[in-house]
Amino acid sequence: MTFTQRHLLGIEPLHPTEITALLDLADQYVDLNRSASKHSDALAGLTQINMFFENSTRTQASFELAGKRLGADVMNMAMQTSSTKKGETLIDTALTLNAMHPDLLVVRHPQSGAVDLLAQKVNCAVLNAGDGKHEHPTQAMLDALTIRRAKGRLHRLRIAICGDIAHSRVARSNILLLGKMENRVRLVGPPTLIPSGMSEFGVEVFHDMAEGIQDADVVMMLRLQKERMDGGFIPSEREYYHRYGLDAEKLALAAPDAIVMHPGPMNRGVEIDGDIADDINRSVIQEQVEMGVAVRMAAMDLLARNHKARPREVEV
Amino acid sequence: MAPRLIRNIKLVDPETDEVATGWLRILDGLIDACGTDPAATLSSDDVTDGRGLYCAPGIVDLGVKVCEPGERHKESYASAGRAAAAGGVTTIITRPDTDPAIDTPEALEFVARRATEDAIVRVHHMAALTKARAGQEMAEIGFLKDAGAVAFTDCDHVIADTKVFSRALTYAKAIDALVMVHAQERILSKGAVATSGKFASLRGLPAASPMAERMELDRLIALGEMTGAALHIDQITTARALPALARAKANAVNITAGTSIHHLTLNALDISDYRTFFKVKPPLRDEEDRQAVVEALREGAIDVLSSMHTPQDEESKRLPYEIAAAGAVALETLLPAALRLYHADALTLPQLFRAMTLAPAKRLGLDVGTLRPGAPADLVIFDPDAPVMIDRTKLESKSKNTPFDTARLQGKVRATFVGGECVFGGLDA
Numbered sequence: 246m247t248f249t250q251r252h253l254l255g256i257e258p259l260h261p262t263e264i265t266a267l268l269d270l271a272d273q274y275v276d277l278n279r280s281a282s283k284h285s286d287a288l289a290g291l292t293q294i295n296m297f298f299e300n301s302t303r304t305q306a307s308f309e310l311a312g313k314r315l316g317a318d319v320m321n322m323a324m325q326t327s328s329t330k331k332g333e334t335l336i337d338t339a340l341t342l343n344a345m346h347p348d349l350l351v352v353r354h355p356q357s358g359a360v361d362l363l364a365q366k367v368n369c370a371v372l373n374a375g376d377g378k379h380e381h382p383t384q385a386m387l388d389a390l391t392i393r394r395a396k397g398r399l400h401r402l403r404i405a406i407c408g409d410i411a412h413s414r415v416a417r418s419n420i421l422l423l424g425k426m427e428n429r430v431r432l433v434g435p436p437t438l439i440p441s442g443m444s445e446f447g448v449e450v451f452h453d454m455a456e457g458i459q460d461a462d463v464v465m466m467l468r469l470q471k472e473r474m475d476g477g478f479i480p481s482e483r484e485y486y487h488r489y490g491l492d493a494e495k496l497a498l499a500a501p502d503a504i505v506m507h508p509g510p511m512n513r514g515v516e517i518d519g520d521i522a523d524d525i526n527r528s529v530i531q532e533q534v535e536m537g538v539a540v541r542m543a544a545m546d547l548l549a550r551n552h553k554a555r556p557r558e559v560e561v
Numbered sequence: 562m563a564p565r566l567i568r569n570i571k572l573v574d575p576e577t578d579e580v581a582t583g584w585l586r587i588l589d590g591l592i593d594a595c596g597t598d599p600a601a602t603l604s605s606d607d608v609t610d611g612r613g614l615y616c617a618p619g620i621v622d623l624g625v626k627v628c629e630p631g632e633r634h635k636e637s638y639a640s641a642g643r644a645a646a647a648g649g650v651t652t653i654i655t656r657p658d659t660d661p662a663i664d665t666p667e668a669l670e671f672v673a674r675r676a677t678e679d680a681i682v683r684v685h686h687m688a689a690l691t692k693a694r695a696g697q698e699m700a701e702i703g704f705l706k707d708a709g710a711v712a713f714t715d716c717d718h719v720i721a722d723t724k725v726f727s728r729a730l731t732y733a734k735a736i737d738a739l740v741m742v743h744a745q746e747r748i749l750s751k752g753a754v755a756t757s758g759k760f761a762s763l764r765g766l767p768a769a770s771p772m773a774e775r776m777e778l779d780r781l782i783a784l785g786e787m788t789g790a791a792l793h794i795d796q797i798t799t800a801r802a803l804p805a806l807a808r809a810k811a812n813a814v815n816i817t818a819g820t821s822i823h824h825l826t827l828n829a830l831d832i833s834d835y836r837t838f839f840k841v842k843p844p845l846r847d848e849e850d851r852q853a854v855v856e857a858l859r860e861g862a863i864d865v866l867s868s869m870h871t872p873q874d875e876e877s878k879r880l881p882y883e884i885a886a887a888g889a890v891a892l893e894t895l896l897p898a899a900l901r902l903y904h905a906d907a908l909t910l911p912q913l914f915r916a917m918t919l920a921p922a923k924r925l926g927l928d929v930g931t932l933r934p935g936a937p938a939d940l941v942i943f944d945p946d947a948p949v950m951i952d953r954t955k956l957e958s959k960s961k962n963t964p965f966d967t968a969r970l971q972g973k974v975r976a977t978f979v980g981g982e983c984v985f986g987g988l989d990a
Contacts, residue, residue: 257763336879356881357765358835377883378765414765441768442759 619651
């Protein structure tokens with residue numbers, strides 16, 4: 246089986262073989278990106294529109310570069326300054342853009358489910374670049390590719406996801422993906438930052454970091470948003486760092502060859518010690534950024550192929 | 562006017578808890594007589610055979626939003642009346658959460674006039690308990706009661722100021738007014754569009770614990786005990802609120818409770834991929850909660866079943882789930898959806914009709930909701946087995962926001978009588 250999706254809205258609808266197919270293609274694009282010419286014509290003649298209703302530098306740059314390396318015409322729309330401010334609804338924006346015949350729409354939106362809603366109204370392939378607290382599928386894919394290349398496999402690994410799970414779409418997509426690939430996923434964080442019903446997802450929940458990262462093969466740290474630090478969810482930044490920040494002492498409890506990941510941007514000294522983030526023997530944070538471009542190239546390539554094979558007109 | 566006799570019909574009597582084949586005679590807009598003995602001795606020029614059909618008191622729907630004044634494009638008294646008649650609802654009790662709110666006698670007189678002119682079913686109105694439903698100052702509840710308000714409510718606005726709330730309840734008690742209240746702790750449920758749990762976590766939706774309901778209910782019970790006011794909880798939707806409700810009733814607090822057809826027949830998983838027509842307030846609950854609510858309705862711990870009819874236009878629903886408007890239209894789907902529980906052997910017809918007719922009528926002091934001779938001939942004649950597929954575009958409501966679109970249900974209204982007049986369908990065809 247190969248990749249059969251028309252959109253990449255989340256990890257939830259994907260079959261494990263689709264995840265593998267995407268990662269296999271991404272591996273090839275890693276090689277391309279490391280070569281001298283860095284160019285392919287896979288998306289030549291196609292139009293990619295990046296619609297970001299929420300600020301992003303890294304993800305947007307990664308998608309833009311991925312499209313350009315595959316020969317697509319890439320347009321960035323900063324939706325925060327556009328007509329949505331003038332009261333235009335998301336549906337109207339979608340219909341307007343649809344009339345311009347894009348082939349790939351990359352969308353980030355602050356509300357969960359907004360990208361699904363938009364995908365129902367357009368003819369082209371839609372890629373979710375993060376919707377609210379719901380999913381961020383390309384981030385989970387790039388994390389998976391990083392793990393697979395570092396560990397040589399993407400199954401039967403002990404993976405600890407640590408920090409603010411409650412507000413993280415990265416965590417949700419990773420839990421789904423790593424679960425589908427049959428890994429043992431642990432969630433580590435204060436109870437106020439673990440969403441309810443998590444134990445029903447087939448994961449183990451730990452509130453004690455030492456227990457949670459014991460013998461872990463992968464330690465995945467999450468960003469703690471500044472606005473959540475004071476009093477609301479945790480007592481203080483320094484208490485959080487003491488209990489849940491990744492330092493050498495805590496990392497020593499993980500497997501000796503454990504890798505450290507972070508989706509960025511990092512708060513050094515809040516969720517992660519600066520020395521660990523920079524330790525090239527443990528940290529794969531820079532590799533994650535590199536894999537991001539390759540995974541997005543693979544995702545857009547596969548979706549474009551599916552749309553070429555089975556064009557569709559949606560009722561709008 | 563000549564008497565009209567319907568015979569060979571199954572009479573659903575919520576007072577005796579029985580369903581029996583019998584006859585019913587209508588004279589001058591009232592139920593003249595009814596019985597289960599052979600009807601041959603009765604004479605009438607106008608005889609209808611109701612073989613295969615059921616006759617019950619017309620539904621009394623407590624808590625219907627008609628969007629006049631303010632949003633007539635969503636629902637008018639004319640369209641709400643037609644929708645009600647088509648759904649076997651013969652009395653609608655409107656909510657005051659219009660724009661502006663019904664919080665003065667003048668506003669009440671306006672909607673009463675609109676209802677009298679345009680609606681083909683009976684309409685009674687509730688009025689706001691506080692001005693603009695803002696929870697700051699009491700509305701003129703004495704004047705409003707004189708002008709015809711049957712109950713007082715700030716709808717889904719929970720009054721935060723306990724002093725204001727307790728004084729309003731004390732005042733309402735003195736004039737024998739019923740107060741309908743919403744049991745969701747306001748800080749905990751603020752911004753929540755889902756019930757916390759696996760589903761909300763998976764979808765990344767802001768969620769509140771189901772305990773928000775129990776917390777506010779405890780506060781309301783204490784206020785009821787303190788003031789002696791007659792309280793009706795608009796919707797009880799969670800299992801963990803039920804023991805507190807039962808205790809309050811046992812302690813003789815003057816309290817009754819309702820639930821909505823959506824909480825009785827749907828659960829959070831029905832929201833699926835962010836289907837905004839399933840966004841209601843409070844949010845849909847887990848299956849265990851739904852089952853507990855069905856059980857409570859069977860035992861009478863929950864007294865009233867309502868549609869909580871809330872029209873919303875397409876624009877307010879075609880938005881990301883978090884910011885889409887809450888509410889669903891349900892006047893026309895209330896009966897067929899409720900019959901799901903009858904077909905599932907969860908509730909009997911008298912149990913369902915007690916909650917949709919007798920119980921709300923009694924609580925509001927209305928003379929409808931019964932088959933007793935002398936009562937107004939407000940009746941619904943229906944076939945509980947007839948299959949229907951709900952097509953939202955065919956609804957009489959101006960707004961089409963039903964979660965039951967394309968649902969296959971059983972139960973068709975054949976005729977609706979209000980004061981002996983047929984306002985929907987007919988029996989002769």
